[in-house]
Amino acid sequence: MTVGDAISVRTASASTQEPSGTEADLAAAARELVGGLLAEPWGQVSPSIYETGKLVTLAPWLTGHGRRVRYLLSTQRPDGGWGAPGGYAMVPTLSAVEALLTSLDRDKGAAQAAEPGELLVAADRGLRMLERLLPALDADGVPDMPAVDLIAASLVDSINRRLDELERTRPDLARSVWSPGARLGLPPGLDDSRLVKIRKVLAAGIAPPDKVVHALETVADLARGTAAVRPAGTGTIGASPAATAAWLDERSAGDPGNPARIFLEAVVSRHGGLAPCGFPITVFERGWVLSILARAGLVSSVPADLRTSLQDALGPTGTPAAEGLPADADTSSGALYALALLGAPTPPDPLWTYETDTHICTWPGEDGFSVTTNAHALEAFGAYLRHITANGASRPDGTGRGGPVPVERYRATVDKLVSVLRRNQHADGSWTDRWHVSPYYATMSCVLALQHFGGPEAAAAVEQARRWVLDTRRPDGSWGLWSGTAEETAYAVQTLLPNTDTSEGLRKVVAQANEFLLSHEVGQNGYGAGPALWHDKDLYHPTAIVRASVLAARHLARRHLGAED
16 A cells, blocks of 8 residues: 555444354454455554654644643543553653643644643653652563663653753743652663664764664654655654654655655544554554464455465565564564465575574564564474475475475474473463563463474473463453453463363353453454553554454354354
């Protein structure tokens, strides 16, 4: 889809509740979900407090400015913060406070949405919350999220400068905000060293690393119109509304035909004036939705355009989640596994780009380790190895990667990945990961990969994980880290099933979980029920992916219970 078509695309209407429960209902819902991947080609994802706050600061001229200010005011928690519990509140609270302080300097836009007094009260409560939160966060308390050090350092500096300006120009207002002369500091586990380096790179006219472009708003003063960064075909900078707004200079922002301006207008039009932190998510969403539904047996074929879009996205280093982002092993693995399940197995050779001596990294030079990236890579390699073992070690040269199939190298990679997953299992049987809040997501990802491709030596790890899932069930039959959610309950059910255990005890567990899933409606806002649990610059909720997991879990539950239509 071209950027010029973005605003005119009619979005698929979101169902207001889950299907009633028959197999025909579930199959129809799966078909509708697959159709939505084409109807909304940029993806379906919840808005972000962080990203929305940055648009308030960086793009007050953009349609829906007042709506964004009101959203920040309405989502403030009773304790003065924004977002999820603990350290997850840091980034959204910093962004909201910066946006509200910035709005105090503007006579237009913000004044139409809120009176200065209301902005002052909210900013004051946010600053007092940050005063308590930031010093209490050590290195382990700051969530492992993309660009968190750049974001925190940039926002703390911006807030402190705005407080300085407020005291200098509006001392009457400054006396109403926080403590006169007080300023924020970074948590003990963070510093601004990487931000300083990125600023030097951009000031020299050098393009920053691709993954940093996703957070270009952290150096907004240097980013305006820089030739070192160019928009993708969709008009986005770094698949981020905030980064795109930071790059637009005054002349480009005032041009309604500018591709980046069109992209921003399309984003806020789709999200009711708000903004997600990662958008588009085209390939990521398609790979995950199709593999989830196909693995559960809810779909066996899809429109040719979807399958072709995944094949075309894969290059020598795999695929990015969408235009504007660098290629990564996780998205590439999801696309490869989906293709294998849909009858179009594709060599997983691009994943070797990310292979280290010990594991598969999400991207070269990754600061950290993702167990789910390795689980998804195991599915991609395992599925293709199974295909060539069954059909002979030959392949066409259509991908440009012809010649003999390196069967032994595939086997060695599979063995390595099985060892990686087993080695990183926690003592209680669970796994945790850097791309999702919940251990139920990581545990499901590892269990499914090991169950299908781990061999007999992985059986004990799978059984231990299932025991942990059963031991952590909530009294109402749900699962969840902070509270019971449909998303995490769906992950737990997929971890437990399919299962040769036909005991009455497991049947009761599955039946109660299925009832919980049936009783939870999809949110009326179209973004899906449940909290945002996925890691980007802020937490987000990928609606279609979560919905696919719920449908898959309910389908597996029906099969286990022997339900009849």
